[in-house]
Amino acid sequence: MLDERDRKILDLMQANAEMAVNDIADAVALSASACSRRIARLREEGYIARSVAVLDRRKVGLPTTVFVIVRTGKHEAGWLDEFHAAVSTIPEIVEVHRLTGNFDYIIKLVLPNVEHYDVIYRQLVRRVELFDMSAYISMETVKLATGVPTKYAE
The missing domain is CATH 3.30.70.920 (Lrp/AsnC effector binding domain/regulation of amino acid metabolism (RAM) domain)
Incomplete structure (x- = not known):
């Protein structure tokens, strides 16, 4: 079962999957280690399917x-x-x-x-x-x- 912190972590990671764990932890009022454990659990449970880079389509020639x-x-x-x-x-x-x-x-x-x-x-x-x-x-x-x-x- 997800709580509001989990949802906020997911929102932050969707906006920027490269965001530092310390920054995510600060944003959701958790210690870095507790936040890291939550992120690991969210991955294990399949809420985070994968992390990807979103390319600029114009720069890669596909506008x-x-x-x-x-x-x-x-x-x-x-x-x-x-x-x-x-x-x-x-x-x-x-x-x-x-x-x-x-x-x-x-x-x-x-x-x-x-x-x-x-x-x-x-x-x-x-x-x-x-x-x-x-x-x-x-x-x-x-x-x-x-x-x-x-x-x-x-």
Whole structure:
């Protein structure tokens, strides 16, 4: 069961996973050793899945975001395995979500430019049969959160 200190530790680590334990401890009114033990427990219990570096996409040459809506006429296990394998092997595909409603999947791509979408499109349709794909270019990122709210954690 998480308490408010645990939630605050998680919030701080989501904002900056490299924050010194002493600074986290000060922020949550704990000793450094007690804070370190809590962080270790949060990792053991799976609340902290991993720590990553968030890159500046412009500096690494991937400023363009494209969302692709996919509809498929196939839903059998073989097709699903092919689709999962196909999207897993294309590094520019950074997120894939299965949807309810009129569409089956939404794919988030990060690209060097809009023209590069055709390269990814060709890679995907060579690997798996799709009924329909529609691409939408992101004009502006209004909100980009790397963390999630911790108030729901138990």
